[in-house]
Amino acid sequence: MPSITDNLITILTRMEAARKNAVAPAPKTQLIAVSKTHPAGAIRPVLQAGHRLFGESKVQEALAKWPALKAEYPDVELHMVGHLQSNKVREAVEIFDAIHSVDRIKLAHALKAECVRVGRNPVLFIQVNIGEEPQKSGVAPRDTLALVAQVRALGLNLQGLMCVPPAEAAPAPYFGLLKTLADEAGLPLLSMGMSDDFAVAIAFGATHIRVGTAIFGARDYSKPDAAQ
Numbered sequence: 001m002p003s004i005t006d007n008l009i010t011i012l013t014r015m016e017a018a019r020k021n022a023v024a025p026a027p028k029t030q031l032i033a034v035s036k037t038h039p040a041g042a043i044r045p046v047l048q049a050g051h052r053l054f055g056e057s058k059v060q061e062a063l064a065k066w067p068a069l070k071a072e073y074p075d076v077e078l079h080m081v082g083h084l085q086s087n088k089v090r091e092a093v094e095i096f097d098a099i100h101s102v103d104r105i106k107l108a109h110a111l112k113a114e115c116v117r118v119g120r121n122p123v124l125f126i127q128v129n130i131g132e133e134p135q136k137s138g139v140a141p142r143d144t145l146a147l148v149a150q151v152r153a154l155g156l157n158l159q160g161l162m163c164v165p166p167a168e169a170a171p172a173p174y175f176g177l178l179k180t181l182a183d184e185a186g187l188p189l190l191s192m193g194m195s196d197d198f199a200v201a202i203a204f205g206a207t208h209i210r211v212g213t214a215i216f217g218a219r220d221y222s223k224p225d226a227a228q
């Protein structure tokens with residue numbers, strides 16, 4: 001069985017191939033290794049291989065795992081890719097360097113208050129519910145430009161858009177739509193593409209792909225202390 005390090009190298013190689021094949025790739029595409037549910041023991045080989053950009057989807061889990069790992073690897077960059085509750089904003093601003101899930105103005109106001117208080121200014125992405133699925137978070141495509149304007153007006157460090165396309169559909173049209181929205185909004189960053197579809201996302205200009213399973217293996221949500 002390939003090791004986690006083998007998987008990392010395979011993904012980086014496939015990323016480069018996808019960039020070469022793309023007609024209009026982003027100037028740079030970064031790999032966010034999404035380590036949610038995986039313990040520090042699974043993350044360490046990725047750090048030892050020199051990778052520094054990681055994603056988590058829960059504030060509590062990030063707080064449980066990352067302060068110790070950051071003490072060992074101070075140049076780690078940590079991105080929040082999951083839904084952010086307003087009551088977790090304080091801790092999120094303290095531990096994350098970027099937040100991909102801004103989806104409502106109320107959350108932006110809470111972020112603004114904490115950014116001022118802590119003196120940090122994480123990179124923000126607005127999450128777009130690109131397939132308009134009722135069970136998914138994110139602002140509707142038609143409301144995206146208005147939310148961009150509101151978040152900008154707060155003086156936050158808004159840089160991009162993020163999406164998770166519908167699971168059962170071909171992702172290309174959704175990535176294309178997110179790219180169009182980002183261009184219309186004048187936002188340079190595009191967080192899109194996961195284990196199964198990152199090559200397509202790169203073809204549509206992804207600047208950040210979020211890959212978990214293809215690096216760390218399947219997630220086991222039955223283990224109550226997966227965060228430890």
Ligand SMILES: *Cc1c(COP(=O)(O)O)cnc(C)c1O
Nearest residue numbers: 034057081194195210211212213
């Ligand atoms: C879990 C997660 C990922 C990683 O998904 P994989 O299919 O395991 O690569 C990417 N983005 C978000 C928002 C996630 O929650």
